[in-house]
Amino acid sequence: MPARRLxxxxxxxxxxxxxxxxxxxxxxxxxxxxxxxxxxxxxAHGDATSGAKLxxxxxxxxxxxxxxxxxxxxxxxxxxxxxMSAAQIAKAIEDPKPPMPRFGFSEKQxxxxxxxxxxxxxGSGKPIVRxxxxxxxxxxxxxxxxxxxxxxxxxxxxxxxxxxxxxxxxWLPLHKTSDPHTLATKVHFSMGGxxxxxxxxxxxxxxxxxxxxx
Amino acid sequence: xxxxxxxxMSARVLAPFSADAAEQETIDFTLTAxxxxxxxxPGIVYNGLAYNGDIPGPLIRVRHGQRLRARFLNRTGxxxxxxxxxxxxxxxxxxxxxxxxxxxPNGGEYLYEFVPGPPGSRWYHSHVGEQLFQGLFGMIVIDDxxxxxxxxxxxxxxxxxxxxxxxxAAMYGISTAPMVDPPGSPELLAMSPDDKMGDxxxxxxxxxxxxxxxxxxxxxxxxxxxxxxxxxNANPTQTRYIRLGGHTLRVTHSDGNSLxxxxxxxxxxxxxxxxxxxxxEVTKPGAWLLQGLSADxxxxxxxxxxxxxxxxxxxxxxxxxxxxxxxxFTYELAGAADTVGTEPAAMRIDVRxxxxxxxxxxxxxxxxxxxxxxxxxQKIIVRRGDHVEVHFKNKTDMHHPMHLHGHVFELVAMNGxxxxxxxxxDVTLVDPNGGTMTWxxxxxxxxxxxxxxxxxxxxxxxxMMTEVRYR
Numbered sequence: 283m284p285a286r287r288l289x290x291x292x293x294x295x296x297x298x299x300x301x302x303x304x305x306x307x308x309x310x311x312x313x314x315x316x317x318x319x320x321x322x323x324x325x326a327h328g329d330a331t332s333g334a335k336l337x338x339x340x341x342x343x344x345x346x347x348x349x350x351x352x353x354x355x356x357x358x359x360x361x362x363x364x365x366m367s368a369a370q371i372a373k374a375i376e377d378p379k380p381p382m383p384r385f386g387f388s389e390k391q392x393x394x395x396x397x398x399x400x401x402x403x404x405g406s407g408k409p410i411v412r413x414x415x416x417x418x419x420x421x422x423x424x425x426x427x428x429x430x431x432x433x434x435x436x437x438x439x440x441x442x443x444x445x446x447x448x449x450x451x452x453w454l455p456l457h458k459t460s461d462p463h464t465l466a467t468k469v470h471f472s473m474g475g476x477x478x479x480x481x482x483x484x485x486x487x488x489x490x491x492x493x494x495x496x
Numbered sequence: 497x498x499x500x501x502x503x504x505m506s507a508r509v510l511a512p513f514s515a516d517a518a519e520q521e522t523i524d525f526t527l528t529a530x531x532x533x534x535x536x537x538p539g540i541v542y543n544g545l546a547y548n549g550d551i552p553g554p555l556i557r558v559r560h561g562q563r564l565r566a567r568f569l570n571r572t573g574x575x576x577x578x579x580x581x582x583x584x585x586x587x588x589x590x591x592x593x594x595x596x597x598x599x600x601p602n603g604g605e606y607l608y609e610f611v612p613g614p615p616g617s618r619w620y621h622s623h624v625g626e627q628l629f630q631g632l633f634g635m636i637v638i639d640d641x642x643x644x645x646x647x648x649x650x651x652x653x654x655x656x657x658x659x660x661x662x663x664x665a666a667m668y669g670i671s672t673a674p675m676v677d678p679p680g681s682p683e684l685l686a687m688s689p690d691d692k693m694g695d696x697x698x699x700x701x702x703x704x705x706x707x708x709x710x711x712x713x714x715x716x717x718x719x720x721x722x723x724x725x726x727x728x729n730a731n732p733t734q735t736r737y738i739r740l741g742g743h744t745l746r747v748t749h750s751d752g753n754s755l756x757x758x759x760x761x762x763x764x765x766x767x768x769x770x771x772x773x774x775x776x777e778v779t780k781p782g783a784w785l786l787q788g789l790s791a792d793x794x795x796x797x798x799x800x801x802x803x804x805x806x807x808x809x810x811x812x813x814x815x816x817x818x819x820x821x822x823x824x825f826t827y828e829l830a831g832a833a834d835t836v837g838t839e840p841a842a843m844r845i846d847v848r849x850x851x852x853x854x855x856x857x858x859x860x861x862x863x864x865x866x867x868x869x870x871x872x873x874q875k876i877i878v879r880r881g882d883h884v885e886v887h888f889k890n891k892t893d894m895h896h897p898m899h900l901h902g903h904v905f906e907l908v909a910m911n912g913x914x915x916x917x918x919x920x921x922d923v924t925l926v927d928p929n930g931g932t933m934t935w936x937x938x939x940x941x942x943x944x945x946x947x948x949x950x951x952x953x954x955x956x957x958x959x960m961m962t963e964v965r966y967r
Contacts, residue, residue: 339679339818344796354538355710380801381710383741383785383814420672443679473693474674476791493793495674495698 330408331489332391333398338476338491340385348417348493350402355381363400371396401488411479411490419495420471426456426481427464436483440469442476453482508555508705509715510637510649522563527553527578529622529632530571534657537708537797540701542657544631545572545622551706552653552730553620553634560615560638566608568600575599575624576632578608581769582618582752582922583902585610587944590901591623595945595963599624614904615640616752617651617726617771628953629658629697633730638752646724646775650715653706654738654766654788654798655730656699666697666733666954669860673698676792678737680819681765684791686893686928694858695894695954697733701797702788708797709787715802717778723802725774725786729766732953735895735925737824739763740776740802741784741813747825749773753904755830756917763789763815763824767925768897769951772825778804783812790817827907827924831915840908840918840934846882847939849874853890853898853926853950853960861958863892863950869959876948876964878939884964886935886948890926896955898933899923900964902946905937923951939966 337343337350347353351360362371372392378384387395401408407429413422424438441450449472456465471477471494479490517523532546547553558564570576577599579591589610593599600606612618615638622632635651665671673696677683687693704712717723725745729736739762748758751771764772781804788798801812828834851874855864865873878884886905890896899922906918910926910933918936926933949961 336816338791339816340814341793341796341817343793348793378811380783380809380811383812385814385816386742442675473687474672474698475676476793493674 328390328393328395328397330394330397330401331487333394333396334478334489334491336387336391336395337398338478343491343493345382349413350399351416359399359402361403368396368400371399408488409481409483411481411488413492417493417495418471419474421468422471423466423468424479425459425464425466426483427461428483429463432456432463432465433484436465436481438467438469438482439480440471441478441480442471442473443478450477508651508713510555510557510651518559520562522565523556523558524565524567525556526567526569528569528571529576529627531573532631534631534706536657536703536706537701537711540657540708542701544657545627546631547634551631552655553632555634555651556620556636558612558636558638560613560640561611564608564610564612568606568608570600570602570604570606572627572632573602575601576627577606577623578620579623579901580608580610580612580618580620580636581899582616582771582904583610583612584614584904584941585612585902586942587902587946590944590946592901592945592947593624595947612636612638614638614753615643616749616754617728617773618752619728619730619769619771621730625957626663626953628730628732629663635726635728637726647721648715648717649724649726651726651728652704652786652800653728653730654736655703656734656798657701657703658732659698659700662696662698663954666695667861667958669694669856669858671696671698674792676790677735678789678791678817678819680822681735681737682927683735683895686895688893695856697954699731699734699792702790702792704786704788704798704800709785709799709801712800714808715800716808717802717804719778719781719804721778723776723778725776726771727764727766727774728771729768731768732951733768735768736766736798737763737789737819738766738786739789739815739822740786741815742782743776743784745774745776747772747774747830750830750919751904751921751923753920755919757830757832759825759830761825761829762822763819765825767895767923769899769923770897770921770925781805781807783807783810785812785814787815789815789819827910827915827919828913831907831917831919833910833913833915836914836916838909838912838914840914840936843936844883845885845936847876847878847884848887849876849884850887851889851962853888853892853896855958855960856892856894856955863955863958863960865960865962870949870961873959873962875962877967878964879967880939880943882939884937884939888926888933890928890931890933893928894952894955895928896926896960897923897951898926898948899951900935900937900946900948902941902944903937903964905935907933908936909934939964941966
């Protein structure tokens, strides 16, 4: 487990060098950079779109709240990559503290979920998707904010899966807004339930699960 | 009148009968229905109704053969009755307003007295208006001395807090409640993209035995124990799928009745008002989550932890909220539908009835049987001893949990296939979009009027009801 190795290593470093601050700084920096890079490379292979589906089907929003912005039982996951390393997020999923359950995910699935939750606020360079209203009933404006200048031809699609069949809006063009980093369009949801917003931009597709209350 | 402490329990783990309780000829108790403020979870405050000040109502337990005498006090502020679901009992005890009794007025009382049976996991609830939505339900277990004893016997009521405004909207066919059935469920597969879901109610919290996870009371088990779970879906409109992390479940009883052949599944499918007895063995230390699966983002609330000693603070093993690739309970599986032909075994049938289930269009407040709504539906008239066959064809796009009072029938065929092992039941889900189902039963219950209706309460209130009437 990279997470456990990392923790043990940090403890060892701190034990041996005690109070010599500059050596600590030197050693931990030297030691942690390759470890973090290792952990990051392991989770860098995670597929955020698969992670989004896992997050939706595992009921994470039940405790972490609508759009994972925090609920009455569990904290927000938005921006989690700024508070925890990828290895720490993975450990929290594989060996969680109750009441969070374990799901018995494979290493690949954990990597997928880490990749997805690490990008909820655009932290991994992906655009941020926000809905207005945040908990839509039948329609919402979908705002997509890019870190840099929005790419040309960005589109979104909202779909709801019904077993093997899915239905949705088809690809909708995103329009400019008063914010130079944000594109938007209005989406109509034909029924309440679990939906997925796909954003297609610069040759990539990103998935964001949402809940429509109907 | 004094309630027997062993017969009326708020705890849901069934303790062995005390000698005192087991020897009593009659179990006496008072059941008071009154307004109740239900708080299953922080932020959820629901002004509902409760029996004896709790949702669900008290778990009632009797030994088979004991007499039950329940003094029902109605303090709800409106009319009410108690229906004893799944019981074969005198017709005047059946609790159907204007059919088997005059409804009990507010402030009034009614004495329900009968010998509960057949044995098994059954339940009781109001049969008036929206009172089942509001919280008037509870479980009753009639011990069967023939049953294999369990090391731990647990009664679990899965229930939900409704969003009140959606009930009336559903009755008028204009609800916009969300679709919450899990991926891979037959309910989801029956939907088409242009469906508007006008007839579904919405729920704001999902509970097990009166609380939401993580506030649900954990169940402590030990390695080597055989655990019997008695599961009731008291939701008035939605099917529940229930799964125990890391375990398969052996289903032995359906609606309290022993299945011809137990079936092992990864998940239960529990239609409205159905009960399933499911067993598992604890083979190693651990903590696992028994949970209702749904696409509702709040579905996670409907869960309870089962753990071995020392694992109280461990993270429980959960399950994803999907049925794709999951072997879940179906009637076809339990009845081995794929091994026999299209027709059930030949036998003498004295009375045949056939119903087309219809209605439910957007904006409509009618759910129909052969085009008619209660009380104008075609009745089934029987003589004592008749063999009766009832056939349904569902032309709507929703499942219908059809329920017959006062009898246990056999589900003998569905969707053009006979079941090798007919299933003894009192409520069955009829598949949508042309699904068919055939029941058979012997008219050997006490004389009277036994209603037959859809147990989706929105559909029942909108007219999907008829009756079996003894001459």
